[in-house]
Amino acid sequence: MLREPSCEDEDARRVHRELQQLTHERIAHTNRIGALLVLHNPRPRIVIGGRDGAVWWDRRRDQVPPMLRAEIEREGARLKLVREQVRAVKAERCKELAEGKQPLVAHLARLRAIGPKGAWVLVKEVFGWRHFANRREPASSLGLVPTHLVSSVHVDA
Template identity: 55%
Template structure:
């Protein structure tokens, strides 16, 4: 059986660069912060937040205790961390300004749902909903890698779990949004379904259930963008005036 390979246009691929760069910058920020903390712990020094407002005072009080080479390395790392934080804020501000100006209506529509922010809506639209034309819910789930992968050979029938063959960025985000949905949309039909079926079963059942919820939520968001169908009993954010 042949499968259709859908390739984004050069313009659509270029539109993905902004949020992908933002993701790399956030990873860099975390790595630098952890590295600085690890270097300080080696000398029995601990700080709550690296690079924050109180960092300069803390560094003036404790930095002199460190060897010269280590102190210089940390100062260079803090400079790179500060640059990464500045660039993150710049990109986030650019995204919000673009949506506020009305240039990204699909993102603005998704961000109206409680539990979904502009950054998350941006990734979903640019990676998934903005350039793919889905014909049914199965195509939505398959594109995320949230489709089952049964193994059938003779009398042997085994369920191997989800395929994980789709867009990993969108799949990871949908899992995060599923947890967020439970918190910010407690009255929705999806949350009630999850609580009735998976919540009483312990941590393992909740981890299994959150994948099922992510699949259903992705389908619900697709219908919301495609047909204007708000997920059942889901609430919207108030419109700013």
């Protein structure tokens, strides 16, 4: 039987989905800046958009033609905005955990192999609105089903 999530359940899933989208955007901006820099050979040996990025760029900005420089700087501004948004979403998530608003996430995060990020995804996507009747159902919903192992393969010639 299919159980449709409620509007509240669907809304609770927005936080980690937005964080995932922002992370993809951050990677795309970083890769784009790196690709644009390779066009004129100032290959960065630092993390683009990181702590030392502005100093590195100030030293090498004159090696790049003006139009490309403007494009890289606009891309850098977008990267800075995305990084700020990632920090804001992560801070909101940490605040919810610290205030005890997400007890199941905190409980799962105490397990050895599951961190806060994985616990958040498990709670919101798997355990948030689905109800499991036995221990095999969560595994099968995640694709963790046992398979028949063949000990040897016999081929007739």
